[in-house]
Amino acid sequence: MSGHSEIQAREEGLALTPRSDGAGLLPAVVTDAVSGTVLMLAWMNAEALGRTIETGEAWFWSRSRQCLWHKGATSGQVQRIQEIRVDCDQDTIWLRVRMSEQAGCCHTGRSSCFYRRVVSGPMLALDPVALGRPAEQS
Numbered sequence: 001m002s003g004h005s006e007i008q009a010r011e012e013g014l015a016l017t018p019r020s021d022g023a024g025l026l027p028a029v030v031t032d033a034v035s036g037t038v039l040m041l042a043w044m045n046a047e048a049l050g051r052t053i054e055t056g057e058a059w060f061w062s063r064s065r066q067c068l069w070h071k072g073a074t075s076g077q078v079q080r081i082q083e084i085r086v087d088c089d090q091d092t093i094w095l096r097v098r099m100s101e102q103a104g105c106c107h108t109g110r111s112s113c114f115y116r117r118v119v120s121g122p123m124l125a126l127d128p129v130a131l132g133r134p135a136e137q138s
């Protein structure tokens with residue numbers, strides 16, 4: 001395939017042809033399918049993507065632990081897949097997930113890993129963000 005038709009196929013075609021980085025990984029952004037909140041960003045290799053598709057639950061590759069990671073295996077914070085999308089050039093995955101009623105996402109206990117905003121001022125600083133459910137953990 002010529003370069004142009006390859007790009008055309010990747011951007012407009014109906015075949016899943018994920019393009020991982022040099023380490024074989026794709027970034028996966030995870031959002032709450034109900035609220036739309038961004039929950040976390042993690043990494044997937046081909047096997048993590050395959051298991052996510054097959055099982056309907058989120059699997060990642062943990063760079064820090066160097067192993068496949070079934071999200072929630074120890075915490076119980078399993079992410080049930082509502083929809084999987086791929087971006088224009090097929091190098092980023094978007095998981096829209098449903099979590100159990102009480103479960104957060106972050107290992108700190110919060111519902112999202114993005115619980116601080118960056119504020120500008122004389123010095124750059126962080127400002128806590130009020131998160132939705134689980135409310136007591138905001």
Ligand SMILES: N=c1c2ncn([C@@H]3O[C@H](COP(=O)(O)OP(=O)(O)OP(=O)(O)O)[C@@H](O)[C@H]3O)c2ncn1[C@@H]1O[C@H](COP(=O)(O)O)[C@@H](O)[C@H]1O
Pocket residue numbers: 040041042043061062063064065069070071072073074075076077105106107113
């Ligand atoms: N539970 C989480 C967890 N939830 C969300 N995230 C986010 O997922 C990102 C990717 O995690 P990785 O382990 O791949 O870490 P990394 O970012 O590649 O590398 P480092 O941050 O470690 O340098 C983190 O940066 C967090 O923002 C988590 N990262 C790690 N954990 C750990 O995963 C383990 C299992 O947790 P459960 O899967 O929920 O049972 C526990 O030991 C937790 O501490």
Ligand SMILES: [Mg+2]
Pocket residue numbers: none
């Ligand atoms: Mg990290």
Ligand SMILES: [Zn+2]
Pocket residue numbers: 040105106107108112113
């Ligand atoms: Zn976190």
